[in-house]
C-alpha cells in the first residue's frame with residue numbers, strides 16, 4: 001500500500017508520482033468537505049488480490065465460479081452496513097455515490113418522470129438532475145431552493161412546491177448544506193405528491209452512522225451514500241432501502257447500471273464499516289461537528305458571512321460577497337493552496353458569479369479531524385484562513401500561513417507509522 005517497492009520495479013515513473021502524492025497529503029491539510037484519509041487497513045484491502053476477481057451477481061447467486069471468498073466479503077460488508085445504519089436492505093456494489101443515485105432512479109422512476117431536488121447553486125449535487133448529468137437529460141427536473149434570507153430549507157415551501165409540481169421522486173441530501181436535514185419534513189413533501197423519497201446522505205454517511213446527524217433510514221424509501229467522505233471506508237457508493245425496493249435496487253445496480261462489482265473496494269468498505277462500529281468512531285464524528293462549529297465561530301467573529309449563519313454538520317459555507325466584495329472563492333482557493341490548505345471555492349445561494357469562479361468557500365472538517373485536530377486547532381486554522389482571505393496576495397501573510405500549516409502537519413502527522 002504505502003510500500004511502493006513493486007511499483008518502483010515495474011514503473012518507476014508512476015512510483016515517483018505516488019511518492020509525491022503521499023508527501024502532498026502529509027504536508028498539506030485537506031478541508032475539502034468530501035475528502036478524508038482512509039486507514040492503512042482500508043487501503044490494504046482496496047489494493048489486494050481481490051482486484052483480480054469477477055463476481056457479477058450477489059452472494060450465493062453469481063454468474064461466475066470461484067466466488068466463495070467473495071461472497072464472504074460482500075456479506076461482511078452488507079451485515080456491517082445493516083448494523084451501522086439499521087437498514088432493511090443494503091447494496092454495497094455501487095462504484096460511487098453518483099452511481100448509487102443512478103441506480104436508485106433506474107429502480108423506481110421512468111424516463112420523462114419528474115425529479116424534485118435542490119438546485120446545484122443552493123447546495124445540491126450534479127447527480128440530482130443537473131442538465132449536464134444523465135439525470136438531467138433523462139428525467140424532467142424541477143428544483144427547490146434554500147430560503148434566501150435564512151439559508152435554511154423552507155420545508156413548508158417545499159411541501160407546497162411538491163403539491164404544485166407533482167414529482168415522481170423528491171431528492172434530499174446535499175453537497176453544500178451546512179444544516180441538519182429534517183428528513184421527516186422532506187417526507188411530508190414526498191407524501192404530498194405521492195412520490196418516492198430518495199435521501200442522498202453522501203456527505204454525512206459517517207455522521208449518520210455515528211448518530212451525530214438524524215438518520216434518513218426508516219424515513220426515506222431509498223437512501224444512497226458515498227463511503228469515502230465522513231466515513232472512511234474507501235472510495236465507493238452504497239444504497240440502503242426498505243425491503244419492498246430490494247429487488248428493484250439490486251437489479252438496477254446489476255445488470256441495470258454496472259457489471260462486475262469492485263470487490264477490492266467492497267472489502268475496503270467492510271473494513272471501514274468495522275472501524276465505524278467502534279466508540280472511537282462515534283467520538284471522531286462528534287469531534288468533526290465540534291471542529292466545524294469552532295471554525296464557523298472564528299469566521300463569524302472575523303466578519304465573514306456564513307450561509308445559514310453557522311453549521312450543524314461537518315461543513316461551513318462562507319459567502320465572501322458582503323465582507324470581501326472584490327475577492328472570489330477561486331482567489332481564496334488558490335491562495336490557500338499555495339500555503340498548503342486544500343479546500344474549494346463554492347457557489348452560494350443567490351450566486352452572482354460563475355460556477356467556476358464563485359463567491360463562496362466551503363470548508364469541511366472530516367480530514368483534519370482524522371489527523372487529530374481539536375476545536376482549538378480548528379479555530380486557529382480558521383484564523384489563518386481569515387488572514388489569507390483578507391490579503392490573498394500579501395507575501396508576508398502567505399509566508400506566515402505556510403509556516404503555521406507546516407507546524408500543524410508536524411503536530412498532527414498523517415500515515416507516519418506505515
Ligand SMILES: Cc1ncc(COP(=O)(O)O)c(C=O)c1O
Nearest residue numbers: 034096097098125174175202226
Ligand atoms: C450529495 C452528493 N451526492 C452524490 C455525490 C457523488 O459522490 P461520488 O463522488 O462518490 O460519486 C456527492 C459528491 O460529493 C454529493 O455531495
